Amino acid sequence: MQRYLEQFKQYLENKALASATVWRYVHEVELFHRYVKLQKITDIREVTQKELMHFYTYLPTVTDSKGNKRFSGSTIHKMLLTIQRYFKFLTQHNYILSDPAELLEIGRIKVRELPRCV
Secondary structure (H helix, E strand, C coil): CHHHHHHHHHHHHHCCCCHHHHHHHHHHHHHHHHHHHHCCCCCHHHCCHHHHHHHHHHHHHCECCCCCECCCHHHHHHHHHHHHHHHHHHHHCCCCCCCCCCCCCCCCCCCCCCCCCC
């Protein structure tokens, strides 16, 4: 999977994206790769829409060492858009035959905020 990530990074750099954007995309795909490996998937071609949905439901449960949620709803939304871009890249460059993220509908996760007291 690392080989595909390197190719994706090179593709992003060739598109003249800001280095911070490339770093964010690569970091988010690395997080996805770690999750996939925990699911005992060793080849990106084995990822299905089911695994993507599990990843989507997993992200809001991730916490830091203090028990705080690590990702906001908007961050999760951006991460999933990055994963969609990654799979689109893999498909367009014939690394995978079909895009499991193509039909995935990603809505924003609403994070309920407490009302502010004056």
